[in-house]
Amino acid sequence: MNSLCSGVIKSNRIVFPDGIKAGYLIVTEGKITGFETHFSASCIDHSxxxxxxxxxxIHVHGWGRGSFAYKGSAASLQWMSQDLVKAGVTSYLPTSGTMPNDFLEASLVAAADYIATATPAEGAEAIGIHMEGPYISEKHLGMQRADCLQRPSIEGFKRFNRLAGHHIRLMxxxxxxxGALELIRYLRAQGVTASAGHTDATFAEITxxxxxxxxxxxxxxxxMRGFHHRELGVVGALMYYQDTYAEVAKQSGITIKPEAFDLLYRLKGDRRMVLMxxxxxxxxxxxxxxxxxYxxxxxxxxxxxxxxxxxxGGDTRHVCPCDYDAVKQLEMNFLDSVRNIVDRLDNGLVSVASIACExxxxxxxxxxxxxxxxxxxxADILVLDDDLNLLEVYCRGLRQAL
Known part of the structure; x- marks a missing residue:
């Protein structure tokens, strides 16, 4: 399986939604076509x-040597796709930021062109676009830009999506x-996921x-607005509404404490937690x-x-984009985040497959x-050792360079 072709992978630990099984995974022309417990022909042995x-x-502005949110170019997406596979990511939503409108629109056009032409040889697949903003609150900007905020608008979204080749999948x-509630209704009707973020909403407004x-x-x-026992805010709402999904960022212990992750996981479980x-x-x-x-x-x-x-503290260091070994140390990658939480999940790697894949x-x-x-x-497949080191990655059946 070194190219787009058919093949069979043997392993004693193949992770499926309903458990880990021993057997043979069958791939035909870049698609998974079956699973067998017995197989007599030749296979790739990863027992x-x-x-x-x-x-x-589904929430990545940039990774490695590419930054879609800040460069907005096909080249940035090419670098992201090439480098994301090194972290076990085989598909993604390049995520925009709240930027000047001309830049944002040009970025969407570039993403549409890239999505339409990219091949598995380029690495991870951009399967759509996540727009983070510009319809967000100035009270919870984070690293977004206050001078680029816009009012929610169905017509504004229609223009964005038209420029994006109708590839916007999450907003x-x-x-x-x-104007936000009207837009949310429209997004739902169009099959686009509407997500609350950078928001000062009350519990009633989230309801x-x-x-x-x-x-x-x-x-x-x-x-987002935090939790208070008399005003539950956004945090209280995401905990209260059990059928909503909640994503958590890389698990370095900096963005959120491990205990905060554990608390949310106990409420959401494998069905509604999302890792990004x-x-x-x-x-x-x-x-x-x-x-x-900050x-x-x-x-x-x-x-x-x-x-x-x-x-x-006054220390200064420099990183050259050409030095990937140095570049990859700048941010925690997806696989390292998985390593940090797998032992705290209900069903180990089966849980990982739920919250990081399904x-x-x-x-x-x-x-x-x-x-x-x-x-x-x-056939987007990871081959890992017992320590969750990445040994091989396949994107749509094509083995990637690591």
């Missing part, structure tokens, strides 16, 4: 390896803004949004761009094509071909 579906990252917005069709929460806990990265791709920011990372207490700037990072594929509208190793799905 002692773990076989599981590729991760689906993060603040439900309390005027109205859920009734309108909102079913997801962007980076749970972060960028929210990575940025710092080295692909535009020349001269500078921002302060969590890491560091200032990032691009000077003469290199990333300069200055800490509050659930995000559903929210991205790609559940018919992504998210599991069931027949009919794309």
């Amino acid at each position: 002692e390896r773990i076989i599981m579906p590729g991760f689906v990252d 993060t917005l603040a439900p309390e803004l005027a 109205a949004a859920v009734e309108a069709g909102l079913n997801h929460f962007t980076h749970a806990y972060s960028g 990265s929210d990575c940025m791709g710092y080295v692909d920011f535009p020349e001269g761009y500078e921002f302060y990372h 969590l890491r207490k560091e200032t990032f700037r691009i000077r003469q094509g290199q990333l300069e990072i200055a800490s509050d 659930n995000p594929a559903l929210l991205a509208g790609a559940q018919e071909r992504k998210g599991s190793l069931c027949p009919g799905k794309d």
Whole structure:
């Protein structure tokens, strides 16, 4: 299976939605076409390896040497696709930010062109677009731009989606803004996931949004009104409404504490928790761009094509985009996040497959071909050792360079 072809993979640990099984995974022309417990012909023997579906990252602004949110180019998407597979991600939603409208629209056009022409040889598949903003609250901006906010509008979204080749699959917005409920109803009718994020909504306002069709929460806990026992806020609402999904960012212990993850997981479980990265791709920011990372207490700037990072303590270091070994250390990757939580989940790797593959594929509208190793799905396959080191990755049946 070194190219787009048919093949059979043998393993004693193949991760399916209903458990881990020993047997033979059958691939035909880049698709999974069956599973057998006995098979007599030749096969690829990974008996002692773990076989599981590729991760689906529905919230990633950039990774490795590419940053879609900040460069908005086909080249940034090419770098992201090439580097994401090194972290076990085989499909993703390139995620925009709240940026100047001309840049945002040009980014959507670039993404549409890339999605239409990219092949499995380029790496992870961009299966749509996640728009994070510009319909968000100025009270919970995070690292978004206050000068680029827009009012929610069905007509505005229609224009964005037209430019995006109708590839927008998920939109993060603040439900309390005027016009948001009408837009949420429209998104639901169009099969686009509406998610609450960067929002100061009250519990009642989230309730109205859920009734309108909102079913997801962007980076749970972060960028939203917190919980109070008399005003449950957004955090209280995402916990209370059991059928809504909630995503959590990379599990480094910085963005949210492990106990906060555990608490949310006890409420959401495998059915409604979603793991994503929210990575940025710092080295692909535009020349001269500078921002302060309020969590890491560091200032990032691009000077003469290199990333300069200055800490509050006065230390400065430089990272060249050409040095991938250095670049990959800038942010926690998807696979490392999985390693940090797998032992705390109810069903180990089966739970991982739910929250990192199946659930995000559903929210991205790609559940018919992504998210599991069931027949009919794309052959997006990870081969891992016992320590969850990545040994091989296949995207639509094509083995990737790691």
